[in-house]
Amino acid sequence: MKDNDKKEHLGTDSSGGSESSKPKSGELRESELRYRRLFEAAQDGILILDAETGTISDANPFIIDLLGFSHEQLAGKRLWEIGAFRDIFASQEKFKELQSLGYVRYEGLPLIAADGRKLFVEFVSNVYEVEGAKVIQCNIRDNTARREAELEKDRLNEKIIEKNEEIESFLYVTTHDLRTPLVNIQGFSRNLAKDLKKLYTLLSKADLPEGIKERVRTLLTDDLPESMGFITGGVLKMNMMIGALLKIARLGRIAPTSASVDMDAVLKDVLGTFAYQLEKIGGVVNILDLPRCSSDTEVVSQVFALLIDNAIKYRKKGRRLEITIEGKVTEDGLVRYMVSDNGLGIEDAELEKIWQVFYSGHTADPGVEHGEGIGLTIAKRMVERNGGRIRVESKEGVGTKFIIDLPARK
Template identity: 40%
Template sequence: MGEQGRRLTYSGKSLLLLVALIAAGFAGNFFSLRLFTGFNFLFGSIAVLLVVRLFGIRWGLVAGLAASAWTVPLYGHPYAVIWLCGEPLFVGWLLHKGKKRNILLYDACYWPLVGVPLVWLFFQHVMHVSVLGTVAAMLTYWVVGITNALVASLLLTYIPRIAPLYGLDMSRTIPIHHLIFNILMAVVLIPSIVVMVIYGKGAENRYLKEMYAGIDDSLKVASYETRLKLRELAAKADGAKPRDAEVAVSLHGILLDARGRQPWRITLVDGAGRIIAGTDSVPGSVSPYDPCRGGSLEQVGENGIYRCMPTADRPVPLLQRMHDATFLRRAPLAGTTWSMAVESPFAPYQRALLHDHIKSLLIVLGLNMFVLVTSLSLSHRLAAPLYRLSQVTTDLPKRLLRENISAWPESMVSEIDQLIGNFKVMSIALSQRFQEITYTNETLEHHVAERTGELTRANEELQKEIAERKTTERQRDHLMVELQKKNKELEGIVYVASHDLRSPLVNVQGFSRKLAKSCAELDEFMAGLALDGAQQARIEPLLRETIPKSLGFITRSIEKMDSLLNGLLRLSRLGRTAICFETLDMHLVMSNIIASVTYQIESAGARVEVAPLLHPCIGDSVQVTQIFSNLLDNALKYRAANRPLVVNIVSEKFAEGVRYCVEDNGIGIPRDQQDKIWEIFHRLNPGETPGEGLGLTMARRIVDRLGGSIWVESEPDVGSRFYVVLPCAPESDGHVTTGA
């Protein structure tokens, strides 16, 4: 059917739909509706035509073969496969070549042009069926085919609604004349088909009952007349047995009279199964009675009526076999060992039945053709104004800008005519609006031109300002580079200065110790000398108080200077230390920190409490340890003298990271000092508390390098809370090392 006809993507659901339709085609013929013997209403072509429309000719042929396969055992010949498979090929070819998508119209063309001639050819010249049976078969296939095409066409109007469920890429709309055509055909054709089916089934039952009643009447009459004749012959013979020849001749005439003008066969059979007399036997001849020679006998009636169906050595339709079938009933003859059999051929009744069926088919077909032509004409007449209206109103705004529309369609349907009138009014209103819009547009263009000039000037000024800002940003970026260089130079200077200052301190410290040792030796030497009281009073304070006290000041200053130099070295090395990022178990980190200061904690009588749940974070284990070690060390240094120190360590997880809190109940920090504690060498109580004032400075530097933040909340004489925010740990653990 080409790309336009094959509107389907072969997804899993679409293939499932294809298999379901092929199975439905076979089931439609398997569960066909029986009209009468040899004639069935086959529904399989409904699904076959759907496959043709949705999947193309090839799959339609596959569906046709699958559906028509059941007709071989159903009718006793394979020839129905030919015209049942020709139907999807013909309809699919027209769908591919034609512009319309009306499968009902194409199917209505197939049967008179191709299907019916094929049925005539095979029934007449291949299977040698009677003209009456051939005509009935032609009309039956014709009516059934058009009816199934109508049902398939109606189903196709609803498939676009379920198209997304099965991967169908079909248009969601259908032409209105298709819809009107299908509805008109369905309103007339479907009721007539139902009446035809009911009439066909009733006609066969009526003729069968008539035949059964005739067989029973003939059997009763023949049996009664035969018993009377036998009594008459017995009375004439005066007790002697009548001769067989005389009995056969007498009974032959009685059976002929009992049959009358009916095409029946009446036979009198003895107890040994031999013919005594019969309407079709020669009087006096004795032969065995075989009512169904070479055929199959089966009971079909409740009153003992059997049907003899002849067998065929070649494919013969069930219609033809039924034509050659006979119905019989055999009953015992009262008072004897004989039996009476009546046989009736079905051919006369079948001819009458076919006549009735052909009449009903002709009526339905004639009605069908009339409705087909009427539906086509009426649907086009009803749809033509709408189609013309859709053409006129397509791209209506642009057309109204180019021209005035005068060729409006007309319709005899009031609703359609009103719709056309509404479009006329709307087009007039749109024309007026367009004129107003045109005038407004011209005015706006003038204002836009003025405004554009203003914007152009403003844009030039803005571009100038942007250029100036870019120049300022470039200057800032040079300044930033210079600042970074100066910071590196300053770190180098600090490192060199702290390193170089250590040598003089070592010399001062060494000579101080040597001077102290020399003073001790001089004291010993002076003790052995005999000095007067004035000299003794003058020298002893110098050797035992003034000089040792001065040396003590020098030593403490050297130690203080050494501690400051060590802090400067640590601070200068901090920016060059590599960071190894990894997921940290903060319980383990805190345990190690507490273990390292256990002596100080016990000496201070303090208590450190860690929350049961400390969330892990991402950071460098050495530097994170240094952060919390400094915070815990500060808590121990600045504890209150009037209460035991208690330190609480907790954590809380947020979207931006993990926030840790180190809370103590120490002396607290005054509000004016809370920003200064992060400065280098700054201490709250320089004379009372040991330290260099570098711990919090280094803590902030480390936190900044780790991508976190640190701040303090404190109240004097209550305590302090130091907050540290570090990055969250990911789902899977891992680490990466980065340089300074």
């Protein structure tokens, strides 16, 4: 409600102005009645104060129900004498600030009701004139439910962060412990392979029936080496998976730093590491406008390296790989980077799976160079730990676009 409207509802200045400009008595009563109805039906609390003394002259039903004070307990009291408002106007000095500024607003202000309930409100006060006298109107909106929901959300987020830290710590310790028996298995497997060769040499010289000698030869040169191959292959795969899990666990143990990132310099360094691979496959990378962002330079470098590596691995054979990297500043204060390629693309059903640990797409395609299956998992976690987000758009057979949003340069 505008100040002029409030003045009209509460009354008009009796001094000055022509007779024709003043509302007639019937119109005045109707205006006052209309204002009174709005005052009493309002779903926000309203207090009317004397601007000179801070004395409450009126209170609407909503504020009475909200705070649990009767009209008699409020009327005639100064605002700072009411327990619920002592934190706002603890002294007349605070009240004088309102008098001089003419407007104050508090968001998420805690108030204590008569029965001890803690409320969170939006408190807005305006000073204006009615019939030559200054009046303060205080509007109090109950935001308790919203504030409690926000506090609960913060509490749950803290709990999630705490649990994630516990999981990362457990993962870090466990993966270290798992490596010890794997090293033993790997070492003893090598020894066993050597012993098999020695055993074959000894038995080949032994005076055995030809049938038994042939059976032993098959066992020692075919069956047992094949079994040993499965063991060593499994150990290598398990070792790779543990190494991948360690990389993910370490992400939670490194605190990100924030600085203005020169993206042109970052991409120049990143592309330098892929120069040989790109030249070998005949791939090309187009760098367009890249605004600076506020993030961890090392993290940004790793994320773009992972995405370029992913594009190289999942390129479409028979088609020259083309990667385009560009950026722009968005309206919500972020920098959006896009890494597009013309590779194999991703099926719609697989789009959400690509962020999972050990996920590997196009497993049936013999031309794909599969890695550890954690590159995109790490990229996503790195971006999110730096206050950003990453998503993907793709069409199978056409190509893929990764979209990264990071905080803009401070």
